[in-house]
Amino acid sequence: MLNAEALSEAVINGSRKRLPEDPGGGAEKRVGPIALRGDARFSKNLWHPAAGIGLNLTRGFDTDVATFDTTANIQEERRAAFAASLRFSRQPKDN
Numbered sequence: 001m002l003n004a005e006a007l008s009e010a011v012i013n014g015s016r017k018r019l020p021e022d023p024g025g026g027a028e029k030r031v032g033p034i035a036l037r038g039d040a041r042f043s044k045n046l047w048h049p050a051a052g053i054g055l056n057l058t059r060g061f062d063t064d065v066a067t068f069d070t071t072a073n074i075q076e077e078r079r080a081a082f083a084a085s086l087r088f089s090r091q092p093k094d095n
Contacts, residue, residue, distance in 0.1 A: 037051065
């Protein structure tokens with residue numbers, strides 16, 4: 001677990017000491033054109049879950065949506081956040 005004192009010391013004193021990584025991990029399962037994703041990370045003494053789904057609509061177009069938990073706001077309150085992305089892929093042409 002990341003110690004707040006160690007983090008403060010590193011930030012204030014400019015320490016180059018490597019801080020311990022927060023535990024966490026995730027998984028992805030593909031079922032045909034659908035990709036299901038789940039993840040969790042530990043930060044600020046809380047577990048932050050995340051989940052998402054990806055859909056390959058065509059060979060050149062994919063979409064993803066996700067929701068995740070975060071305390072990365074000025075109030076440091078636990079809140080849900082949402083994200084979406086569109087991916088356009090061009091297949092290389094044979095000359």
